[in-house]
Amino acid sequence: MLHSAPDRAVKERLLIRNPADSCVVPKVQHQKMKTLRTEDLKAYPDAAERRNALAMFYLELVSGIRKGELVALRWEDLDAEQRTISVSKQATKDADNNLIVARPKTETSIRQISIPQEAVDLLMKEHTKHPGNPWLFPSSRTGDMYHPDSVVTLHQRILKDAGLEHLRFHDLRPPFATLALQNGVDIKTVSAMLGHYDAGFTPRTYTHTTRQKQDEAAQAMGNLMAQVR
Structure with a gap:
């Protein structure tokens, strides 16, 4: 972005040359991803249930939606018959730092996500607690x-209750993607469900999982070649 702005200025003869041409871009330092381990997938929901928040966090684990999208869900966004939720808005802050509900910035963030029947049952049970409220997860x-x-605060309390290490709320998205990829869901589908703008971002982010699938593919090809030789 910094390069393209003065580049445009050069084309419009506002600058003689682009000063960003001489800049050396530093290499991106990729930090190791922390995520909820498979063996913790029981302790976390159990702790959420004790805090009467199972429906919200179960949905997060099986859908991987962003926190702003999660809290902006309304009852009308659930299609119990088709077992889907519609993500078309998100909670965000305006220029004055006020919380508002707005349309996501990218079209790929607007999507329908299939969810398991258990998630539907939990959401319908949750709605019976506040039947007249339009929000799927209203503040108590x-x-x-x-x-x-x-x-986020509730998420940290759930981690503490369950005796689990510190994880950002955003780190609840990887377990969904990892398990989906490990169980044969294709990368394009997982990317669409997560609302990634760039489908290539998914395999770059979850390289540990895609590497496992590549190893399995390599083994399958090795077995096939052993049979035909």
């Missing part, structure tokens, strides 16, 4: 939309 304190920061 205000009755309005749950604040994203409150979800």
Whole structure:
């Protein structure tokens, strides 16, 4: 972006040359991803249930949606018959730092996500607790939309209750992607469900999983070649 702006200025003869041409871009330092381990996938929901938040965090684990998308869900976004949720809005902050509900920035973030029947059952049970409220997860304190920061705080308390190490709320997305990829769901489908703008971002982010699938493919090809030789 910094390079393209003065580049445009050069084309419009506002600059003689692009000063960004001489810049050396530093290499991106990739940090090792932390995620909820498979063996912790029981302890975490159990702790969420004890805090009466199982429906919200179970949905997060099986869908991998972002926290802003999660709290912006309304009852009308659930299609119980088709077992889907529609993600078409997100909680975000405006220029004055006020919390608002807005359309996602990218078209790929607007999507329908298939969810398991157990998630549907939990959401319908959750709705019976506040049948007149339009929000899928209303705040127990205000009755309005749950604040994203409150979800993060609750997430940290659930981790502590379950005796699990610190993880960002965003780190709940990888377990969904990892398990989906490991169980044969194709990368394009996983990318669409996560709302990734660039489908190539998924295999770059979850290289540990795609590497496992490549190893399995290599083994399958080795077995095939052993049979035909």
